[in-house]
Amino acid sequence: MKKLLLLSGCLFGAWNVSAQVILKVTGEVTTPLQLQASDLKALPHTEVKAVDKDQKEHHYSGIPLIELLKKAGVTIGGQLRGENLVKYALVRATDGYEVLFALPELDPEFSTRTIVLADAVDGTALPTGVGPYRIVVPGEKKPARWIREVREIEIRFAK
Numbered sequence: 001m002k003k004l005l006l007l008s009g010c011l012f013g014a015w016n017v018s019a020q021v022i023l024k025v026t027g028e029v030t031t032p033l034q035l036q037a038s039d040l041k042a043l044p045h046t047e048v049k050a051v052d053k054d055q056k057e058h059h060y061s062g063i064p065l066i067e068l069l070k071k072a073g074v075t076i077g078g079q080l081r082g083e084n085l086v087k088y089a090l091v092r093a094t095d096g097y098e099v100l101f102a103l104p105e106l107d108p109e110f111s112t113r114t115i116v117l118a119d120a121v122d123g124t125a126l127p128t129g130v131g132p133y134r135i136v137v138p139g140e141k142k143p144a145r146w147i148r149e150v151r152e153i154e155i156r157f158a159k
């Protein structure tokens, strides 16, 4: 009986960990998202090259932010005009740090760079305190918007 309890405890523990919400996409969306690790892994990934604080170029692998916006039903592409041009994505981390991106910065119809929610650098998963997900902005001279430990993306209207 003791063994059975122990086993069910372990199984419940494993289920609990795998069901954990890693990232939320909220606000001005048609479908709010509560994504678990497996949901995030299943999204399209890409690789970008970017110069980190060490002034060296690294290869970052991650989910283009545009993919998350598509999944949540944000006004991008043909819908990104008129009043929708004053919408932005407010990105929030576990330590309370926040940064924002105007939607056109994330939309390939406007921007030539791909901003990603990175989960690996040079083939290795991001370490604790940085990952599991960090924003990487290729071409940005200062990494202040490379927000670590991202936990929520809120789409808002600037008015």
Ligand SMILES: Nc1nc2c(c(=O)[nH]1)N[C@H]1C(S)=C(S)[C@@H](COP(=O)(O)O)O[C@H]1N2
Pocket (backbone or CB within 6 Å): 053, 093, 094, 095, 097, 142, 143, 144, 145, 146, 147, 148, 149
């Ligand atoms: N969650 C979180 N991300 C953050 C910050 C922070 O305070 N919290 N600081 C930012 C700033 S101001 C810089 S310059 C870079 C620092 O990058 P580093 O981790 O390579 O030092 O991370 C950015 N990402």
Ligand SMILES: [Mo]
Pocket (backbone or CB within 6 Å): 143, 144
């Ligand atoms: Mo900084």
